[in-house]
Amino acid sequence: MDKICLSEEIYKMIKFFLLMNKQGQIRLCRYYEPMEIQKRTLLESDVIKKCLSRTKDQCSFVEYKDFKLVYRQYAALFVVIGIDDAENELAVYELIHNFIEVLDKYFSRVCELDVSFC
Amino acid sequence: MYDVLDESLRRADLNHNITYAILFECIQTIYTIHPKSELLEKAAKCTGKFILSPKNNLKYLGLKALTYVIRQDLNLVLQHQLTIIECLDHSDPIIKRETLELLYRITNAQNVAVIVQKLLDYLRQSKDEYITINLVGKIAQLAEQYAPSNEWFIQTMNTVFAVGGDMIQPEIPNNFLRLLAEGFDDEVEDKQLRLYAVNSYLALLEKPKAQYPLKFLQVMSWVLGEYSYLKTETKPEDVIQKLHCLLGKCAANLETKAWILSAITKLYRLTLNVKAIPEIMQHFGNSMDPCLRQSCFELKQFIENREMMTSVLPLNASCDDIVVDASLSFLDGFVADALGRGVAPYKPHHQRQEEKLAQEKVLNFEPYGLSFPTSPHTSSVTGRQSPADLSLHSEISYNSTESGLKDSEGLKLEGVKKVWGMKGYLRSKESKEETSSKAIAVSEGEMAAQCPSTAESVVSISAEEQERQRLASSLFVGLGSNNLVNLMGKTPSTAHTFRRKSKNIEKQNSSNKMTSAQKATASHPGEIPDLMDNVPESCISFQESKAVPLVNAATCSGVEPGQVSDQAWALNNNLIEAKPTASKESFSGLFADGNFDIIQPVNCNSSSVAHEPVSSLTPNLPVEFSEFLHSGFEQVCATENVTLSSCKVWKEDCLLIILFFTNHSNIEVTNVTIEFTLTEELKAVESSTFHFATIECHASVRCQLCLQMVKPCSQVALSGHVSYHPKTHQCTEEKCTLTLFLTDFIRPLKLSTEEFGNLWLSLSNDVKQNLNVSSKSSEALTSALNTLQKELQLHIVAIIGTEGIVSCQLLPSTACLLHCRFHAGTLSLWLRSGCGVLPDCLLYECQKVIRKM
Numbered sequence: 001m002d003k004i005c006l007s008e009e010i011y012k013m014i015k016f017f018l019l020m021n022k023q024g025q026i027r028l029c030r031y032y033e034p035m036e037i038q039k040r041t042l043l044e045s046d047v048i049k050k051c052l053s054r055t056k057d058q059c060s061f062v063e064y065k066d067f068k069l070v071y072r073q074y075a076a077l078f079v080v081i082g083i084d085d086a087e088n089e090l091a092v093y094e095l096i097h098n099f100i101e102v103l104d105k106y107f108s109r110v111c112e113l114d115v116s117f118c
Numbered sequence: 119m120y121d122v123l124d125e126s127l128r129r130a131d132l133n134h135n136i137t138y139a140i141l142f143e144c145i146q147t148i149y150t151i152h153p154k155s156e157l158l159e160k161a162a163k164c165t166g167k168f169i170l171s172p173k174n175n176l177k178y179l180g181l182k183a184l185t186y187v188i189r190q191d192l193n194l195v196l197q198h199q200l201t202i203i204e205c206l207d208h209s210d211p212i213i214k215r216e217t218l219e220l221l222y223r224i225t226n227a228q229n230v231a232v233i234v235q236k237l238l239d240y241l242r243q244s245k246d247e248y249i250t251i252n253l254v255g256k257i258a259q260l261a262e263q264y265a266p267s268n269e270w271f272i273q274t275m276n277t278v279f280a281v282g283g284d285m286i287q288p289e290i291p292n293n294f295l296r297l298l299a300e301g302f303d304d305e306v307e308d309k310q311l312r313l314y315a316v317n318s319y320l321a322l323l324e325k326p327k328a329q330y331p332l333k334f335l336q337v338m339s340w341v342l343g344e345y346s347y348l349k350t351e352t353k354p355e356d357v358i359q360k361l362h363c364l365l366g367k368c369a370a371n372l373e374t375k376a377w378i379l380s381a382i383t384k385l386y387r388l389t390l391n392v393k394a395i396p397e398i399m400q401h402f403g404n405s406m407d408p409c410l411r412q413s414c415f416e417l418k419q420f421i422e423n424r425e426m427m428t429s430v431l432p433l434n435a436s437c438d439d440i441v442v443d444a445s446l447s448f449l450d451g452f453v454a455d456a457l458g459r460g461v462a463p464y465k466p467h468h469q470r471q472e473e474k475l476a477q478e479k480v481l482n483f484e485p486y487g488l489s490f491p492t493s494p495h496t497s498s499v500t501g502r503q504s505p506a507d508l509s510l511h512s513e514i515s516y517n518s519t520e521s522g523l524k525d526s527e528g529l530k531l532e533g534v535k536k537v538w539g540m541k542g543y544l545r546s547k548e549s550k551e552e553t554s555s556k557a558i559a560v561s562e563g564e565m566a567a568q569c570p571s572t573a574e575s576v577v578s579i580s581a582e583e584q585e586r587q588r589l590a591s592s593l594f595v596g597l598g599s600n601n602l603v604n605l606m607g608k609t610p611s612t613a614h615t616f617r618r619k620s621k622n623i624e625k626q627n628s629s630n631k632m633t634s635a636q637k638a639t640a641s642h643p644g645e646i647p648d649l650m651d652n653v654p655e656s657c658i659s660f661q662e663s664k665a666v667p668l669v670n671a672a673t674c675s676g677v678e679p680g681q682v683s684d685q686a687w688a689l690n691n692n693l694i695e696a697k698p699t700a701s702k703e704s705f706s707g708l709f710a711d712g713n714f715d716i717i718q719p720v721n722c723n724s725s726s727v728a729h730e731p732v733s734s735l736t737p738n739l740p741v742e743f744s745e746f747l748h749s750g751f752e753q754v755c756a757t758e759n760v761t762l763s764s765c766k767v768w769k770e771d772c773l774l775i776i777l778f779f780t781n782h783s784n785i786e787v788t789n790v791t792i793e794f795t796l797t798e799e800l801k802a803v804e805s806s807t808f809h810f811a812t813i814e815c816h817a818s819v820r821c822q823l824c825l826q827m828v829k830p831c832s833q834v835a836l837s838g839h840v841s842y843h844p845k846t847h848q849c850t851e852e853k854c855t856l857t858l859f860l861t862d863f864i865r866p867l868k869l870s871t872e873e874f875g876n877l878w879l880s881l882s883n884d885v886k887q888n889l890n891v892s893s894k895s896s897e898a899l900t901s902a903l904n905t906l907q908k909e910l911q912l913h914i915v916a917i918i919g920t921e922g923i924v925s926c927q928l929l930p931s932t933a934c935l936l937h938c939r940f941h942a943g944t945l946s947l948w949l950r951s952g953c954g955v956l957p958d959c960l961l962y963e964c965q966k967v968i969r970k971m
Contacts, residue, residue: 058210059174065248088146090139090179097135 015067015082019115022076024048027115051078061089072096077112120154123147127160142179149186162187162194169201174210181205181216188223195224206236214240222256230264238277247285254282258290262297268311272318279334291337298341312345320352323360335364336377343381347388347433354388362394372407379413383420384431392421755840755854759783762840762854766862772803772824772929773862780818785844787813792821794838799829826929827863830956834858860959866913867927874915874923878935881950885957889945889968899940902968909967934960
């Protein structure tokens, strides 16, 4: 049982965590997998394109290449997390919200400026 | 587990996203574990709710949950099929994808056609590579598994190939071809399948402007090559013609061309019409690609040798195993011929392997050129040679394990300190030094033992830096991670341990002597100095600690110090490993047990009260202080009636100035105040004002002033004034001045070499000076340092060869480290301290001392 858990653990992964604005500028990026710089920029631009092309009522889980993106929009900021198949998308969705709430508490009414220049 | 899941499902009433996430996880778990009907029901209900929810996120989750559900229970899908169909046409492509995913999982023979159709539709309009690959794989799998008919299958596969393009994984065409080749057990069906394939491809190729992906072309050409014979209506030439056209299209890459060529070759089994061949040969005979060339020549050979062709390329035998003669026996004749001609035979396999290994492991030590022995003086740089120089000088010594220490023709080692030996870094073997003398002897012995070759000598390199570094590394060994603070804080106690031990040794020797003397306090000063002589330090800690309470006790009653010892002990019990039964009467009892720790001077009462009537008029140092190094008495100020004299006692942690105020006159003197104004350099541990109410005629009082130097300077004048009121006269005030020197405040600092090294590296204020020493002998350094030690109360940490390290501290706790090197009549001093001014002042003192030598 433990072995199975372990192998599942390996695949339960958040690949990256991005905070970007509508223009595609990165406010925060954190990669949990090794990725070259060029690939990253490519990824980021791709991701923002995908997120921008979605409407409000469409679901927040986008398939991108071989993993999924969970994104959430807060005013002009997009929070995007890249996850693989084993993750619970809604849980990650809530994780984003939790993160924003924490920022809000810390900065008291957080705005994009806070995140860029903190 | 069931209970937990049950509970979770029950509590999930709240309409919050995270609740839904948890629910989803529960559902997932329920369908993964051993099924339990109630839970399954509940989960199914939940899933239904998800799917029917208007929110897209939840719909997505619902669909995903369904994919788990269908492993167990397909009814749920049936229940919600309408919804699912809706989702299929959903505006959101993600939901669509997920639905398709679901459909993929529920495919069976009945619905395969529809589902595959849907999938293909999606495939057509998707542009994403990953999705394409994914879908193609799925479709191919479904088609293979559930194909309702051959035609359908072929058609589907064709569509897949056409739409999927070149992004499909290579397994898919390979599987397809294999399927065709292996066929089913039924011959008829096989034939039918293949025929259909052939027909379809021919039809496809007919289309004038069709562009097909390369993989598709490959598949087509193979099939046509293999199975065109089945289509008896078509002439092989036509097929060949078609393929030839294909070849001509430049879009086809080399690999595809090779495939096509091989197909054409196969087709030529069927026909004798070889008109097209010369053209082919011309085109591809000279191609750069060896595969194409090979195919060309094969074709040519086959044409010329029909029997070979039929044997090599039998009809419909693509799945037959090819038997290969592994020993290549058909080449034996060729080999024999070659051997007969005198060609060298092949090396056996194992020999080849050995040679290969041997080549890899051994380094080539053959020098490229002759090595020239050069004299040491030609090269200016001795220590830091460039590798090029070294390679010229070094011998071929790859067998030596030493780092070249032994080779006299090898590395130039004159003047280089031997710190590396066979066992590694030599300094690491030195033991921690407890006593400086012991350490020196031990270390020198060890060094001699470990250095097989010449004695160490420090080379005089022009660059000061190199020298410094080398010295530092050679002297300061085994730098651990000693805490500086501890170091400084510990110093007194380490000093004490040392002292204690030596004390004990000596005590045992003289304890008999001591215990015999009962009272005679006068005798003790005589004996104690014996001990003192053996100890480099002049100040003895425990005595000091004793002295302080003794003063306390003595002040109250002027009692014999011996008798007071009991009370004194009681006072300081916590710090003493006391032998409580030691003889109380004698002073010796006090000193017999040497395990006392230092007691802070705070313990001593403020000396403003500590005035004691002294028996005689002439000031004399109280007994307790006679053990310390002290100066003689000097008069500070004197009038006809009164005299103030002082005596310096160099205690361990402060400079004690004992003041004697003597009233020579016959009149009582009242209101005596002795006050000192302290400049910024000095600090009084206790007060600097002393007050005596009355002093009898012909009496004297004593008080002590405890000082520390906070700002180092060579000399400081301590001024004060004395005011007194003789009974008959008016109040008088006299000024007095005391001169204090830096040396009064320097105390030795007990450090081991390691600690010295640590401290050295952490301090930064440097002062350097070269002093001329009269003697040039090798003993000069030792004598100089000993003099310094004696005069200035420094502590020699170690003397190694012509270098010595010395440490001291300025009270209260500023350390100063000295590094001395003796070379050709010059003593180079290098002082380092935490305080900026201290090295200068101390250097000045050292200079004075050395000059006097």
